[in-house]
Amino acid sequence: MQRRLFIDFVRGKNGYRLARDCSIQQPLARALGLKHGRRPTILDGTAGLGADAWVLAALGCQVTMCERAPILHALLADALQRAAAEPATAPTAARLELLPVDTTTCLAGEPLFQAIYLDPMYPQRRGSALNSLAMRTIRELVGNDEDSGDTLACARNHAPRVVVKRPRLAPFLVGGAPHHSIAAGQNRFDVYLGGVDEEITCGTVHRP
Numbered sequence: 001m002q003r004r005l006f007i008d009f010v011r012g013k014n015g016y017r018l019a020r021d022c023s024i025q026q027p028l029a030r031a032l033g034l035k036h037g038r039r040p041t042i043l044d045g046t047a048g049l050g051a052d053a054w055v056l057a058a059l060g061c062q063v064t065m066c067e068r069a070p071i072l073h074a075l076l077a078d079a080l081q082r083a084a085a086e087p088a089t090a091p092t093a094a095r096l097e098l099l100p101v102d103t104t105t106c107l108a109g110e111p112l113f114q115a116i117y118l119d120p121m122y123p124q125r126r127g128s129a130l131n132s133l134a135m136r137t138i139r140e141l142v143g144n145d146e147d148s149g150d151t152l153a154c155a156r157n158h159a160p161r162v163v164v165k166r167p168r169l170a171p172f173l174v175g176g177a178p179h180h181s182i183a184a185g186q187n188r189f190d191v192y193l194g195g196v197d198e199e200i201t202c203g204t205v206h207r208p
């Protein structure tokens with residue numbers, strides 16, 4: 001059966017999610033360190049369909065998205081272009097940057113981001129929300145992100161805060177226990193702190 005897959009930041013699920021909860025109290029925002037008057041610069045190292053990055057940008061963060069799968073990068077680029085053309089979503093789209101690279105390539109330089117977010121594909125069955133047709137289709141396209149432990153190790157050397165989204169009952173990614181975890185329905189956010197100093201030095205993002 002042929003499926004049509006496209007990303008829509010303006011309407012549908014992304015619009016609904018923002019209308020339902022666009023506060024810094026939501027678990028994703030708390031895990032990444034958003035507070036009143038504090039909007040960290042974020043690298044989303046596993047952009048996927050861009051839903052989480054879109055929420056963070058809507059909350060006021062500058063977000064750089066890395067997506068290494070060419071088809072997903074193309075879908076994201078198309079969706080961002082449409083969002084940028086709509087007055088209601090243009091300011092959020094302007095806070096998002098999209099790079100067609102592996103996150104470890106992007107992180108080859110000095111620490112640049114105050115937080116890094118990772119939401120790798122997980123081989124086992126995840127909560128029903130993440131077993132959507134869209135997510136199953138992504139898995140068919142990109143596989144299982146078997147290198148996510150290496151990506152986490154790299155991220156921890158490049159930001160003072162790294163957050164990994166995991167199914168609620170899944171083991172931690174390889175590399176040790178997080179500083180703390182935040183529960184979020186069928187998922188949880190594992191928060192790793194202190195990999196590098198909170199003082200961010202300036203470097204250059206390695207762009208293709």
Ligand SMILES: C[S@@+](CC[C@H](N)C(=O)[O-])C[C@H]1O[C@@H](n2cnc3c(N)ncnc32)[C@H](O)[C@@H]1O
Nearest residue numbers: 046048049050051052067068069102103119142
């Ligand atoms: C589960 S999806 C992420 C979903 C995303 N959080 C969202 O809100 O739509 C994982 C995505 O990360 C990408 N990915 C995994 N490891 C990566 C890496 N090291 N560099 C760049 N992209 C990566 C995969 O290609 C896949 O598209």
